[in-house]
Amino acid sequence: MPPKFLRRDIIRLTLTLVVAGTLVGDPRGGLAMDLKVIGNQLILSGPVVGDELAKIQKILASSRAIDTVILRDSPGGNVPTGYRMGELFRAKGLQTAVSGYCYSSCSRMFLGGKRRFFTDDFPPEYTNVGFHGHYDDHGQLKAKEVQTMGLKEWIIKHSDGKADPALVERWIHIPINIGLMHFYDPDLYKRDGVSTFMCQGTEPMAKSVLGCEPIRKTALDLGVVTSLEIIKSNDQAEVRAMLGERPKASGYAVIEDVGKVPLTDENGREEYRRFLAASLPRAIAVSPDAKFWAWKSGVFDAMAQALARCSQRSNQTCKFYAVDDDVVWTAN
16 A cells, blocks of 8 residues: 555645744745744745745844744755845854755755754655756856856855865856755765765766765765754654655665566666656556556655556556665565
8 A cells, every 4th residue: 555645736845834833925826935934943945036035034034033944845046046045044143954955046045054954854865955056047057157156166155165176166067957966964865885976967867866976075074064963843743744654675676777677568668767867756666467657756745646657557556666766676
């Protein structure tokens, strides 16, 4: 039986349901960043659209108890706002913590924190900060803008001088915007002893750190975080209630081994290759007769959706072949 997940529109993980606190944001929903105050925490989630600075200045002026900004599941967005928000947080002496993912413009907001932390709201493989350069509407690097906005110097300054200039130079010139320098908590997530990965966005599994260049320096080494102490979001119970139980790796195969996937035709194997290039969270399910499959990625109910779709297509009880970066299939 699949784990019990909530519907996709609920599990967006902006968590507009507030148990104790104040919800501040665009009442129409849409693409605005969600701003939520719970106790001493300001919780920001979603894309950076460019109107956040004035809103947050107003919130901070009226809620003086706030000392922590939680940055949750943000792909980034408006470039100048990321800089200005980071500078605001530093000027106010606020600490920042990443909950889920925080990429691009969001990473500058994060780096602005006087002190910077990971949370354990989500599984550690979903929790990371991702840095890169500035890009046009087609996802291509705008090298001149990177230089004129002083991104390299800004990062080094706000890492308290700890960021390696040569490494920063590399990550701010990643050619396409799906490439990122990913920093995970080195105490909670490692692959072959590494928790930092340079992804160019051209790897076979372009939206996974599998296959990306391992970087031996950690988030703490490079001043991305100031401590490996874990911060807990004030709505952590609600976040965790939305996550189902994830199956464990079975050891049946490594995830990249397309030849071991129990599917009978090349179309199925080609879909598996597409699955490997998809973002986390992700899951792929296969029918017992190996003729049907379904996969889903990028949503926290990916397992439930993949399993339900496979069972619907095959009229059989499907089971998972892989979840995230692990094969969970057993032969019997």
